[in-house]
Amino acid sequence: MSAVIAVPPAISAVNDFVVKFANVNGSGSASANELFAKAILRMGVPVSPRNIFPSNIQGLPTWYEIRVTAQGYLGRRGGVDLMVAMNPQTWNQDIAEIAPGGYLFYDNSKPLPTGKFRQDIHVIGMPLTEISNATYAEPRQRQLFKNIIYVGALAALLGIDTKVFQKLFAEQFKGKEKLLDANTQALHLGRDYALAKLPRIGLKVMPLDAVGEQIFVDGNAAAALGLVYGGATVCAWYPITPSSSLAEGFQSYCQKLRVDPVTGKHRYAIIQAEDEIASIGIIVGAGWNGARAFTATSGPGISLMTEFLGLAYFAEIPITLLNVQRGGPSTGMPTRTQQADLLCCAYASHGDTKHVLLFPEDPHECFEFAAAALDLAERLQTPVFVMSDLDIGMNQRLCQPFSWDENRHYDRGKVLNAEQLEASRDFGRYLDVDGDGIAYRTLPGTHPNKGSFFTRGTTRNVYAQYSEAGPDYIANVQRLLKKFDTAKTLVPQPVLRAAAQPTRYGVIYFGSTSPAMHEALDALQADHLHLDAMRLRAFPFPASVDAFIAAHDQVFVVEQNRDGQLRGMLINEQQIDPARLVAVLHYDGTPITARFIIAAIGKHLRKV
Amino acid sequence: MFCGTAIGMASSASVNSTSTIACKIALIAPAGANLGNPMTYLAKPKLHHPSLTQNKVCHNRRDYEGRISSLCAGCGHDSISAAIIQACFEMDVEPHRVAKLSGIGCSSKTPDYFLGNSHGFNTVHGRMPSVLTGANLANRGLLYLGVSGDGDSASIGIGQFAHVMRRGVNMTYIVENNGVYGLTKGQFSATADQGSKSKKGAINTDTPIDMISLALQMGASFVARSFSGDKQQLVPLIKAAIAHQGAAFIDVISPCVTFNNHPGSTKSYDYVREHNEAVNRVDFIPPRAEIVVDYAEGEVVEVEQHDGSVLLLRKAHGAHDVHDRIAAMNYVATHQAKGEVLTGLLYVDDEAVDLHHHLNTIDAPLFSLGVAELCPGPAVLAKINAGLR
Ligand SMILES: Cc1ncc(C[n+]2csc(CCOP(=O)(O)OP(=O)(O)O)c2C)c(N)n1
Ligand SMILES: [Mg+2]
Numbered sequence: 003m004s005a006v007i008a009v010p011p012a013i014s015a016v017n018d019f020v021v022k023f024a025n026v027n028g029s030g031s032a033s034a035n036e037l038f039a040k041a042i043l044r045m046g047v048p049v050s051p052r053n054i055f056p057s058n059i060q061g062l063p064t065w066y067e068i069r070v071t072a073q074g075y076l077g078r079r080g081g082v083d084l085m086v087a088m089n090p091q092t093w094n095q096d097i098a099e100i101a102p103g104g105y106l107f108y109d110n111s112k113p114l115p116t117g118k119f120r121q122d123i124h125v126i127g128m129p130l131t132e133i134s135n136a137t138y139a140e141p142r143q144r145q146l147f148k149n150i151i152y153v154g155a156l157a158a159l160l161g162i163d164t165k166v167f168q169k170l171f172a173e174q175f176k177g178k179e180k181l182l183d184a185n186t187q188a189l190h191l192g193r194d195y196a197l198a199k200l201p202r203i204g205l206k207v208m209p210l211d212a213v214g215e216q217i218f219v220d221g222n223a224a225a226a227l228g229l230v231y232g233g234a235t236v237c238a239w240y241p242i243t244p245s246s247s248l249a250e251g252f253q254s255y256c257q258k259l260r261v262d263p264v265t266g267k268h269r270y271a272i273i274q275a276e277d278e279i280a281s282i283g284i285i286v287g288a289g290w291n292g293a294r295a296f297t298a299t300s301g302p303g304i305s306l307m308t309e310f311l312g313l314a315y316f317a318e319i320p321i322t323l324l325n326v327q328r329g330g331p332s333t334g335m336p337t338r339t340q341q342a343d344l345l346c347c348a349y350a351s352h353g354d355t356k357h358v359l360l361f362p363e364d365p366h367e368c369f370e371f372a373a374a375a376l377d378l379a380e381r382l383q384t385p386v387f388v389m390s391d392l393d394i395g396m397n398q399r400l401c402q403p404f405s406w407d408e409n410r411h412y413d414r415g416k417v418l419n420a421e422q423l424e425a426s427r428d429f430g431r432y433l434d435v436d437g438d439g440i441a442y443r444t445l446p447g448t449h450p451n452k453g454s455f456f457t458r459g460t461t462r463n464v465y466a467q468y469s470e471a472g473p474d475y476i477a478n479v480q481r482l483l484k485k486f487d488t489a490k491t492l493v494p495q496p497v498l499r500a501a502a503q504p505t506r507y508g509v510i511y512f513g514s515t516s517p518a519m520h521e522a523l524d525a526l527q528a529d530h531l532h533l534d535a536m537r538l539r540a541f542p543f544p545a546s547v548d549a550f551i552a553a554h555d556q557v558f559v560v561e562q563n564r565d566g567q568l569r570g571m572l573i574n575e576q577q578i579d580p581a582r583l584v585a586v587l588h589y590d591g592t593p594i595t596a597r598f599i600i601a602a603i604g605k606h607l608r609k610v
Numbered sequence: 611m612f613c614g615t616a617i618g619m620a621s622s623a624s625v626n627s628t629s630t631i632a633c634k635i636a637l638i639a640p641a642g643a644n645l646g647n648p649m650t651y652l653a654k655p656k657l658h659h660p661s662l663t664q665n666k667v668c669h670n671r672r673d674y675e676g677r678i679s680s681l682c683a684g685c686g687h688d689s690i691s692a693a694i695i696q697a698c699f700e701m702d703v704e705p706h707r708v709a710k711l712s713g714i715g716c717s718s719k720t721p722d723y724f725l726g727n728s729h730g731f732n733t734v735h736g737r738m739p740s741v742l743t744g745a746n747l748a749n750r751g752l753l754y755l756g757v758s759g760d761g762d763s764a765s766i767g768i769g770q771f772a773h774v775m776r777r778g779v780n781m782t783y784i785v786e787n788n789g790v791y792g793l794t795k796g797q798f799s800a801t802a803d804q805g806s807k808s809k810k811g812a813i814n815t816d817t818p819i820d821m822i823s824l825a826l827q828m829g830a831s832f833v834a835r836s837f838s839g840d841k842q843q844l845v846p847l848i849k850a851a852i853a854h855q856g857a858a859f860i861d862v863i864s865p866c867v868t869f870n871n872h873p874g875s876t877k878s879y880d881y882v883r884e885h886n887e888a889v890n891r892v893d894f895i896p897p898r899a900e901i902v903v904d905y906a907e908g909e910v911v912e913v914e915q916h917d918g919s920v921l922l923l924r925k926a927h928g929a930h931d932v933h934d935r936i937a938a939m940n941y942v943a944t945h946q947a948k949g950e951v952l953t954g955l956l957y958v959d960d961e962a963v964d965l966h967h968h969l970n971t972i973d974a975p976l977f978s979l980g981v982a983e984l985c986p987g988p989a990v991l992a993k994i995n996a997g998l999r
Pocket of ligand 1: 716759762843
């Protein structure tokens with residue numbers, strides 16, 4: 003056993019550090035890395051992993067970054083304490099990222115790659131390839147088990163109990179005893195080598211009870227499940243990162259949960275369309291005909307959908323869109339996260355259009371809001387967007403378990419059936435009978451001679467008869483505004499977090515900024531900088547947003563885009579004085595960090 | 611009185627041109643009129659409405675009408691609307707069980723002018739196929755009628771046209787093909803003849819797209835061409851297409867009297883009348899009806915469709931086999947090269963299956979399913995949660 007590394011000062015931390023794996027895509031590393039993350043979770047210690055995968059074919063480097071966080075801070079921290087460098091191609095870049103005093107773990111079967119090197123980090127070499135090749139004959143096995151060997155070694159270095167892995171293997175390889183044994187063997191190879199030959203390091207995982215009932219799932223899978231629970235029956239989509247796994251998730255959940263047990267027939271229809279125009283066209287047709295229909299896409303897809311979005315808005319067709327946001331444009335940053343589609347979704351299309359947006363903060367809310375969006379779309383007879391992003395959608399995130407009330411029913415909105423039509427005297431598709439801006443609709447095929455109408459954009463009167471008359475147009479779009487007001491009362495309301503003491507400062511944020519914001523607020527408070535915080539969960543903004551802003555001298559608006567899109571919407575929609583709203587903007591494509599928010603807000607508050 | 615008709619009458623007051631009234635007469639042509647020459651039935655005055663006899667589903671012909679057309683007098687599109695009305699009436703289709711969808715264009719306006727008791731959807735330019743697909747997925751229990759133009763389906767919408775045929779959506783898809791953009795006043799569409807001159811004097815140098823060939827290539831399981839001025843051929847073709855349980859496409863040459871009816875245009879009344887090569891004439895026999903044939907044997911081919919309806923094909927010259935897709939493609943191409951407009955039923959797959967078959971969707975319409983059928987419930991969710999820890 004070697005001695006503890008003493009010079010230069012090694013980072014020392016328990017349950018609070020960042021490990022980053024630099025891998026080559028397709029090497030089987032993803033499942034090994036996930037296994038590593040899950041093992042720490044099973045020790046009761048929260049983790050927050052992130053996939054970092056450039057849209058780059060050459061060699062396909064990928065990274066997996068795990069934040070181990072006793073306090074449950076699930077935002078990206080920034081910096082790396084332990085780099086597991088398995089990809090020679092990215093070696094220089096990976097070495098450069100390690101925090102001073104941090105650790106480099108690498109495969110020393112071959113001589114060190116040439117390149118820059120650092121004196122302020124601790125290097126741990128292990129002959130992974132050598133060990134694997136000596137044990138396994140087949141090339142694929144050698145590759146796959148090399149990953150498990152390094153997981154075993156890291157487990158030993160960090161003090162993760164091998165029994166935890168034993169249990170995970172048992173669950174994963176239930177009924178496949180051969181695989182179970184082989185994986186256990188590989189894990190032990192790594193562990194035993196590390197215990198015998200590697201120096202001890204200052205990073206430790208200690209058992210804790212901070213995970214509880216929480217689940218570990220990615221936002222796209224969660225949204226897909228929410229759509230199954232919420233009763234979506236028609237899905238049309240066109241593949242695009244980072245939203246593809248949402249539609250694929252819907253498909254796989256449906257195969258398990260939506261097949262008629264007697265006939266084997268499907269209670270759903272999924273079309274991989276020829277493009278996003280067709281995707282939205284299909285769901286517009288389905289929504290018009292009474293089915294709960296959705297599409298999942300990302301920014302470039304939204305661009306293609308905008309003509310139909312206008313039609314759906316004016317013709318009042320319920321549809322649900324899940325926009326998993328990424329950096330724009332089409333040749334932009336497809337594998338990077340942003341919250342930069344607010345304006346393009348809120349006002350998508352030509353003419354005076356406005357759309358309902360929901361902002362989930364994590365997979366739990368992806369599930370909730372996906373189901374809620376289906377209800378809202380039918381209640382409001384309009385497109386509803388769930389604005390997720392790559393950070394939430396494509397990373398497994400610890401969150402509250404999904405829940406579903408046994409007595410929950412779908413809100414199918416104002417749809418007249420045959421009896422109601424029979425009894426009605428004066429059906430007008432666009433008549434505001436209830437004064438809430440929402441008119442009654444009918445579905446094709448309902449009644450032999452009542453309630454049919456010809457659906458078109460705006461060239462019609464309240465009876466859906468052709469009209470180009472100005473007063474008809476104005477009355478209609480004014481009613482649509484009234485409907486948008488009604489929407490304010492139906493969408494998920496903002497969530498407040500009050501400061502520890504009365505303060506003149508507030509902060510508004512939304513979506514995937516949430517975990518970093520919680521961490522930042524804790525840190526700022528510890529630094530005696532107090533802010534009331536409001537997390538917006540939907541557009542249109544309810545009156546409580548105005549009240550919140552009015553109650554503070556200055557309100558920071560934190561978002562992940564260049565132009566302060568949410569801030570602009572607050573100014574325009576709520577008539578807020580721009581001077582009251584201070585923009586805090588993060589938009590380099592990486593998830594926002596608490597460090598960034600603390601620095602930005604801290605600097606501003608210390609100035610005043 | 612049915613409300614659809616009542617509304618149609620009321621709104622007629624706002625239609626000011628007398629020519630549109632004349633045009634409207636095409637919609638209500640009597641069943642027994644001589645329909646060989648389009649002009650004869652176009653000229654029938656409105657007052658000579660046929661007897662208001664009821665069909666098997668207790669509707670008279672008027673119940674299949676829509677609002678007053680706003681298209682130009684003599685427009686081929688109006689004759690097609692009339693043919694749709696006649697076909698649906700004679701087939702005993704319940705009007706409210708039809709969903710009519712269209713894109714944008716003069717042709718796409720026409721669903722307002724027939725089947726006033728049906729829901730209709732005037733969608734966006736070139737994208738009707740996707741909307742129809744979605745509507746069909748939501749409720750497989752209705753009849754879907756897609757009406758489009760050559761600009762709508764061959765220019766902006768060629769992609770969606772191709773894909774809706776590939777998918778085999780159960781529908782009747784009619785392109786009212788005038789070789790021109792009518793609504794935007796006479797620009798070339800993608801089916802315009804090469805070398806033809808627009809009203810403004812521009813020459814079209816692009817190769818025209820043949821919708822029939824495209825539909826055959828893309829897998830449509832019922833492909834026919836007809837002429838708006840030949841109701842005798844068109845009405846049975848529409849009936850057969852409606853009975854067809856798959857993607858049925860009819861390319862209907864429909865002269866644009868304002869922008870593309872000049873001598874030399876292959877989409878003009880004169881040209882089509884002179885060059886119309888009818889491959890066959892179809893008689894449509896609904897399911898379970900007795901087949902009475904009075905043609906000489908050998909002349910007639912019986913084609914039974916999936917729903918039990920029978921098409922009696924009176925073949926003209928040649929021996930085109932309507933079950934042979936490749937032969938149909940060759941046949942169309944050969945005649946097109948000669949400048950002939952081949953009409954009639956060109957291809958049919960009697961055993962066609964549709965998109966729902968491919969997707970294995972349940973028999974009940976998806977839109978009708980409720981929480982009991984769709985939501986797996988809290989117990990299953992608890993298990994899913996457990997698997998995510
Ligand atoms: C996206 C879009 N671009 C352009 C138009 C303008 N536009 C309306 S109808 C039409 C052409 C219609 O031609 P066709 O489908 O042949 O119909 P027709 O009027 O000849 O029956 C065009 C270009 C539109 N409505 N939408
Ligand atoms: Mg045209």
